[in-house]
Structures are given as structure tokens and as C-alpha cells.
Amino acid sequence: MWMWVVHRTTGVAIFFFLVVHVLDTALVRVSPEAYNDVIGTYKTPIYGIVEAGLVAAIALHAFNGIRIILVDTWPWALKHQRALVWVVWGLFALLMIGFLPRHLSHVFGGA
Amino acid sequence: MSTADATTPVVEPLRPIRSGRSRNHAEQWSWLFMRGSGVLLLVLIFTHLFINLFSGDGVNQIDFAFVAGKWASPVWKIWDFVMLVLAMIHGGNGMRLLINDYARETWMRKTLKTLLTACVATIVVLGSLVIFTFDPCPLDASGDLLPGVPTFCEDVR
Amino acid sequence: MTEHEYDVVIVGAGGAGMRAALESSQRAKTAVLTKLYPTRSHTGAAQGGMAAALANVEEDNVEWHVFDTIKGGDYLVDQDAAQILCEEAVQAVLDLEKMGLPFNRTTAGKIDQRRFGGHTRDHGKAAVRRACYAADRTGHMILQTLYQQCIKQDVEFFNEFYVLDLILNDDPQSAEGKDVAVAGVIAYELSTGQIHTFRAKSVIFATGGAGKVFKTTSNAHTLTGDGMALALRRGIPLEDMEFFQFHPTGLAGLGILLSEAARGEGGILRNSEGERFMERYAPTIKDLAPRDVVARAMANEVREGRGCGPNKDYVLLDLTHLEPAHIDEKLPDITEFARTYLGVEPYTEPVPVFPTAHYAMGGVPTTNNAEVLRNNHDTIKGLYAAGEVACVSVHGSNRLGTNSLLDINVFGRRAGIAAAEYALTTEGYDLPADASALVSDQVEKLRATVGGGGTERVADIRRELQATMDRNVQVFRTSESLAEAHTLVGELQARFKNIAIHDRGARFNTDLLEAVELGFLLDLAEVVILGAEHRKESRGGHYREDFPTRDDKNFMKHTMAYKTKDGIRLDTKPVVVTKYQPMERKY
């Protein structure tokens, strides 16, 4: 049940982010400056953290999405779905451990 | 009484389907699509994120020139286009499921779904336009390159 | 008050009620009134199986089944009825299979069968595989299957309607030969507190058993003998109520049943010395002797100090020599009961068991077509009874395991057909203007006790009643114990007049209904005790320590109990003997 809540919330979060993301990317059609201005704000620490959150959301949603697909199609996965929940969190943790330091160093170090 | 020996009358078979609800398999397609697009999106988005945020200089490298550089190649144009369309339909369909679940009154449902469709359509159209009409070397009114364009524009000129 | 009119009204939606409904609703306008949602009926608790001489796995025939039924009932069985039961058994099982019941199967794909207590080949030579089963939830599957068929046929149910009165056109104790007929029933709707009258040309009682007169019982909280008590109060006799079956293997202290199938599949009873004591009591079929024999043996072991546990008050059911896989396949539910409720793992530990009140052999007397008798000869026109509430009598003084699921199907079907066919031939009788007076009066009086002067609590009286019955009227009975019970029940009946309930509300007033049900239990307990006091012999489920042998000369007859203005009057009814003269009962 909790994975369902997580999946739902992350799905909605990503959706709204995507809308905004397409809109801002659309600015490349307006002018490079406008785009760079907006993108510039992505590089501030606050946005850096939001961005990290986004990656986290996508990662969770994606891994759990895969878990759902497996559970729906593969009897073994259905039987071991509880274990798979931990695998999802494990993969997620691994990914974040790989990604976060690097990303945050970009965000806080580089800018 | 010999009534107990009477044979049991045959029961008329029922109408094959009692439920008066619609059934055009839409939900099945939606379900299958969510899974299919999910798998594709996994590949598309992770690569996208890897290239944009992880490889090279991470988030700091992103600027107009970076985008222009990527979209110089048709591979990335197609890539981003597919990703855009799939993600919007996947996400849009996901949002539709949510609306079905939570909006109980019909008018609410209708309104939200209209809004959602409009939103998804706009984003898909806008996004596709941007990708396919993208000009990596836009000029200002005077005919000069705008600031911030990638360096290769100089060569092109 | 709401008024309804039907051709047939069936009271009860257990196996008997729904089997009747399937027949009746095809022929006449039928309503099923039930105090529980149909799928909650206690038929669903039945585990072991349903007997029928299908001969799917070994040689068997109807005659052997008839003999076993009669002998099992210690010759108090009406033999013509037993003949019908066993002859129609095969079709009854096949009918259920065709309705979709998922019986366990043999490798050849046929309905599988297993051994059960008292069912033998060739008149007692050895145990025979006669019980058709679906794991250890045969009753559950019967109830589900019948309910599903009722859905298919759009049977009209009135769920959570408590029938609280039966209306006849005349006094059933009036002179023989006179026409007495049914007019309808009065019901109380739980969800609203409203009273409904149902005018009906035929009424079928299928309200199940009365196990709650005892404390330790395998029966549901809702098995309060409503149908029997209602009939009794309206002047209809009850037959053979002193015969109550105590099932040997109830979970010790709880009474939850572990099916005889556990022994059918090879389980063994042991005392504190680890001895397989049934070898002493029934050398031929040992643990698969009929229930009265095994229950008495167990109680005797405990009395003689060979009980187990800290209080030496139970014996052990040993399944540890069986393969866990076999247990899982054949007895999954009951082993889970042992785990859940006693924390015992049946694969490795024996399970504590002790006899538990299980089945009322007696009930409302009926003919073989389920018509209710108002004396030894006359039926009440339009009134039928089937299932545990009825006494046909196919079980005599002791019912064989798996014969009750059979009974509800065979006689449920007969009742449904007979009731509908009768309804089509008559106009019925109008309900009197004040038909519901008794019920509304009863309900209003009880409501008025809320916050009133009453000092007695329903639960206290019920607890005392059940404790008395367990102490004095259980497996062993004596004139002293029965006399004690008699006095106590009399006192409880007096105290019952002074009860107070808590809930004045109209909707879902279960407090009020528990009080009504206690009234039923008290009435029935009195009949049970009186019958037992009067029957100075031991036969089947009724064992008098002061009269330990069967006395065919004086007591080879049914007891008939009538409620009159001056209390209960006992009478007798001859037993129908066709082929089998009483013999000594040895296993």
C-alpha cells in the first residue's frame, strides 16, 4: 500500500515537473538569453536540491514501476513482492548514493 | 404425497452479461500502455538524466549552447521527441486515472479531464514545435547572432 | 409495520433453507427470511463431508448406508426415512456437483470419498469411504454453491430479518383430524427495528440448531434454536430433544470443532499414558466409532484420571504420524484452528481435544415430505421444516458424521418442492388483524426495560444456563444432575422475567435480540432436561449413568414434548421399523 502511495505521489510530481520543464525548455525558441536566465536559476543551490528531489522521484517511480510490471507478469515476482519492495529501495539508495555527491558538488561547488 | 419425486424444472439461462456498463477494452489498453511506455521511458529518461545531470559537468553545463549542441544531432531530436510524447501520454493517462479515482462528481471529473487534455495537448504540441523548429543559431533583429549561441554558429556563418 | 404476501416463505438460509429455495422459487413466489446473511449460516462451518454411497473409490451400496444410519442412531431412527435419505443421497451429491461444487477428486476425475465414523462396509465389517468432501470445508462449499445458485435464480432474500412468531389459523393441540394450517410469519428487521408481517400459503422452517444451550459447543453464537422454540410456543410438539450430540474432538476449552475427518484421515486419540484408548472401547473400528461412543470414551478416560494437561481435563488428537503435505491437502483449516487458537503445531504436537456440544438430533417432528406434525398423525397444512431444526427422524438418538449435510440437501429439497406444490393448490389463510401483536408487545416490553427496574442481565442468565447444561446435561447424565439442572433452569426462567437491556434504539438493536434469543434457549433447555429425565435408559447421545443400558421394552419410542398452559407435557411416538430389528450396538 505504501508503495502505491509513493508511486502515485511521485507520478503526479513528475507530471507537474514535466509540464514546467517543457515550458522552460520551450524558451530556447524565444531566445538563448531567456533560456539561460531560467536555466541559471536551476543552478542555484535551492534548485539543485529540487532537482535532486526530482531525480529521486523519477528513480523511485521508475524502479517501482518496474517492480509493478514484474509483479504483474512474473509469478515469481508476485510471490516475492515484499522482497522486491526492498530491492526497489536498495536500488534507489544505490543510485542516490552515486548521484547525490556528484550532483551536489556540481551545485554547491561549481556555481 | 409423491411430490419429492417430481423432476426439477430447467432454469432458463441468464442473459450473458448483466452488468450494464460500457466495455470497449479501453482500460485494458491503458493498462498495457502504462507498462509498455514505462519500460521505454525508463531507458529514455535515465539516459537523458545521465547525460544532462551526471556526465561531464553536471547541471552546470546546461545552457542554450548545450541544448543546441545536443539537438544538432537528429538522434537526440528524435530521442527527446519520443520521450516528450511518451512521458506526456503516460503521465497524462496516469493523471486521468487519478481523476477517475478522486473526482466523484461528474462535472468535476469532466472539468478536470478537459483541463488535463488541454494541458497535455499544449505541452506535446509546444514541445514538438520547439524540438523540430529549433534553430541553434538564432539572429537578432539586426541579423547578428544572439549572445549565448554555441560557438559552432560562428563557423556556420 | 410492513405487510408482505408470498406463496412460500422460507425461514433460514443455511443449507436446508437455500436448497428448499432453489426448488420452491422455480415453482412459486418465494421469499427467504434469514437473520444472517445467507453465507454466514452455520452450514458453512461443516467440515468433514457429505455421505453418499457413490462407490467411487471402493465397493459400497445404499443398503449398507441405511444400516449404518439406523445402527448409528441406536435404532431410534425411523427406518423408512433413513431409506429415503440414503437412496436420495447419491442424487443429492451429484446435484451439488452439477451446481458447481468443487469436490475433491480421485485421479480418475471422480468425486473423492473418505472414511468417517460409523460408516462401514457390509453391516459393520470395516470402515468404508463414503464421505464426499471438499478438503475440510465441505459445508462451506455447499453453502457457497447453494447461494450462488440462488443468485443465478434471483431468489428473493430478506437478510437480517429475525422471524419471531409463527401464525397458524388454529391451535395445533386441538383435536385430531381437525384442519390446522399456517397463515404466515412475523419478522423483525434488524436494520430498522421495523416489524414485518408475511402472509404465506406455505412456510418452511430451516433455522438450524440450538447448540448455544450449552457452553462448550461447536455451534455459532447465532444458533439459538429459534425455529424450535417458536414452534413449541405456538403449541407444536418437539421430538427427541434429549438427544444432543457431543462431538468428540472440540478444541479443548474452546469447543471449536476439529472434524472427524482428522480421524478419517488417520488421526489417533491418546490419553495421558500415550495409549490409543479407543482400542479398548471399539476394537473393530477404534477411533472411527460413532461420536457418542468416542465422546463417552474420552470423558471416561478423563474421569478415570488419564486426562492430559495441567488439569488432566482433555485427551490428545495425534496427527504427528501423518505427512505434513497430506495434512495440508486434506485438513488445512482445522490444523490452522489448532495453530491460531491453541498455538499448537499439529505436524509435530498432538492437539488437546474434548467433547463439544454439536448437533440436535431432535427438533420439530416432520413426515418424510417435511410436513410438520402437530401430533402423532396430523400435519399442519402448509408448514414444513427441514435441516437441523427438524426431526424426521433420520438420526435417531445419534447422528452419523456427514449425514447432516446429506439431511439438509435431501429434506431441504423435499420441503421446497412440497411447500411450493401445496401453495399452488390453496388460497392460504389471512393473517388476523393483530397478527404482530405478540411480537411488537415483546419488543416494546424489552425496550421499556432500558433504564427501568429490571435487575438481571441477559448475559449472566445465559452464562449460568450454559454452565448448568455443561455440568449436568452433557455426556454423562444422572437423575440428580438432571434434577439440579431442572431446578436451576426454572430459577433462571423466573429471573429472566426481570431482565433489563441497555439499548433502546431502533436500528441494529442486537442487545434486544440477544434477550429474545435467551428466551428461546431457556424454553429449549427445559425440554431437553425433561426429556432426559424421563428417558430412563442409555441410548446413542443420551447416557444415563443410573440406567447405563438400552431399554427397548420401555423406551424404543420417540419423545414428544408439548408446551401447554400447565407446562411441558411429555408423550411418545412409535418408531418406524421396516427391516432392521434392534440389535446390540457394538463396534
Place this chain on the structure above:
Amino acid sequence: MTATAEAPTKAGEVPSFDVTLRIQRMDPDGTPDHPAGEEYWEEFTLTMHGTDRVLDALHKIKWDVDGSLAFRRSCAHGVCGSDAMRINAKNRLACKTLLKDLNPKRPITIEPIKGLPVEKDLIVDMEPFFASYREIMPFLMTSGPTPERERLQSPEERARFDDTTKCIMCAACTTSCPVFWTDGQYFGPQAIVGAHRFIFDSRDEGEWDRLEILNDKAGVWKCRTAFNCTEACPRGIEVTKAISEVKKALNTGAV
């Protein structure tokens, strides 16, 4: 509330302890303190024994403290499906839940099952639940002449749907499903279990009628594999697995 183990118990005597039940109540007729229809919590502290179940505690309240407490029950050993309720935020049968397994040191919360209209205290309106069951045509459908003897079925064919025949219609699954909570439209897991029992019965020929019904908007595709149903089922039925087998049958066109 703290549990106080009572003075040394005699051998063989079941230890007793104090336990607090926190029950969500609602009286449709109203009480002096609570207007009709108001939902409120009431606490009861009782002395209970190690072998007692939640149902025993409810009975103790009803019989000795407050007779107006309303709940359904019948068999008292987990086979009739009357007494599914939300105990410590999980759907269970009161008669199958031992108090000692619930950590009696903390108050035990008891609420009616969610997603069906509450009628009084722990009693809910079961009609919508049974209506869904009726809608999936839960009865054997066959064609052709009826055989004289039984229809044959191998033990393997029988085993295919054994799990879903165990259902006692307690509604613990359906009322634990988050999709059912959001949307009364969903048939709910029990109806799918009920359909599964026939779809995979080798004797049945109505499987496509039922599958069509479940292919509907309110059908199996609403299931988001939340697994609450499987966790709630007191009969240990693998509900999500049954649902997934139905989905597979729809997707592959093979039963």
C-alpha cells in the same frame, strides 16, 4: 494503558492482563451525549486472558458493560465472515485475532471496515459489496446436455482454483483496498476472487462472460497491485495473485 500481569498464576491457568479497547462508535438513533450519526471514540478497559480474542473482548463489553455496542458475529472461529473490522489499522476478523498478538500494552483501536457506509458502531452496509459479487455471475455455467454422473475433473484441474474457493466473503480484502476507498466504482478484490473461482474451473464455460465484465472500467484494471487485499485476507487467499491471473487471461486470451 499498561498491562499488569496479575499475581503469580497457578500452573495451567491462563495468565490475565488488562487491555484497553478504543472503539469507534456511531449511533444512528443518537445517545444523550452524542447526536444521531456522530462518530466518536470510546475507550473500555477490561481484564482479559491469554487465549482471548478481540471478539471475546467485544462480547465482554457488550455483555457486561454496554449492551448497545453493535457488531456482527456468528461462528466465532473464522469461517462465517461476519466480523471483519479494522483492528489497529488493519482489516482482520475479530474472532481470529488474539489479544496477546496485538501488544495489549497499547490501546487497541477498533473501527468499522472502510469504504462501506457505517450503519451503527462496527456494522456497515454490506449491500454494495454483495452487489459486486452478484455482478460477476458467480455460478457454474455450462452448455450441452447434463451428464448423468458427475462432470469429471482431474485433481490438477481442481487445484487450479482451490485457493479462491476458500473465500468466506468477509470483505476484509475489498475494504482494505485503497482503490476501493477512493472510488466506490471498483468491483473490489473479492468480486475478482469470486470470478476467478469459476473462470479457472475446468467445468465452467462462462469464463469469457465474466472476463468481459472484469475487463470493464470498474474491473481488474483498477487494481494497482497494492497487496492490501492479500495481506488482509483471513483465509490466506493470495488475492493479488488471483487478480493477476485474471489480468493475464485477458491479455493473452487464454484461460
